[in-house]
Amino acid sequence: MVNLQNLSNLLNYDNEIGTLQKPPKLLNVNDYSNWKARFEHYISYTDSSLLIPILEGYKHPTYTYLDDVVPKPISKLDEEEKKVYDREKKAHGSITMALTRELFHSFRGYDNLKDLSKALQKRFEGNSDIKKSKRDLMRKLYECFRYLENESTDELISRFYHLQTELKLLS
Known part of the structure; x- marks a missing residue:
């Protein structure tokens, strides 16, 4: 079934x-x-x-x-x-x-x-101003990146690589 x-x-x-x-x-x-x-x-x-x-x-x-x-x-x-x-x-x-x-x-x-x-x-x-704002936000998230409570190591690594990818796409 x-x-x-x-x-x-x-x-x-x-x-x-x-x-x-x-x-x-x-x-x-x-x-x-x-x-x-x-x-x-x-x-x-x-x-x-x-x-x-x-x-x-x-x-x-x-x-x-x-x-x-x-x-x-x-x-x-x-x-x-x-x-x-x-x-x-x-x-x-x-x-x-x-x-x-x-x-x-x-x-x-x-x-x-x-x-x-x-x-x-x-x-x-978005236009160039919106893209710049998104880039700035991603940089701040990257700089403040840390382990979240109850997060597994795999989840942490996945979140980190996702953030890196987003930063590269916006650069």
């Missing part, structure tokens, strides 16, 4: 790290930097070509019509342009599928990957 607690734990784990068929979910907005790293690993593993529009952005092909530059209709894209367009749409879809319903609603208006990525980064990592 299936243990419901084990099944629930497995589903939560699948949501956190993703599977071959679905990306990891952004479950906790305070864990954005870890999610972002897991998401990039997921994309690298499933289809590394999807990293191109994530890292470099996408510019839809245009053509000149009556002295105006207009977007090229999808039906008029050549094979290479269609591949690039498909990568953009797959990467965009992967990120939107990784968002919870509440987060998806907040970012629904972003139709291209670059704008969506920038909006996520701005909201969850």
Whole structure:
């Protein structure tokens, strides 16, 4: 018989790290930097070509019509342009599928990957002032780091390495 607690734990784990068929979910907005790293690993593993529009952005092909530059209709894209367009749409879809319903609603208006990525980064990592404040807070936590009552050695070490990692990410 299936243990419901084990099944629930497995589903939560699948949501956190993703599977071959679905990306990891952004479950906790305070864990954005870890999610972002897991998401990039997921994309690298499933289809590394999807990293191109994530890292470099996408510019839809245009053509000149009556002295105006207009977007090229999808039906008029050549094979290479269609591949690039498909990568953009797959990467965009992967990120939107990784968002919870509440987060998806907040970012629904972003139709291209670059704008969506920038909006996520701005909201969850903040601007340079917020990043500086986070860095300062992490430094203070590092300087005040000490053993907590009833904490095991493994928990202490894990907390210490977590703090070091957070400091490196913010530097």
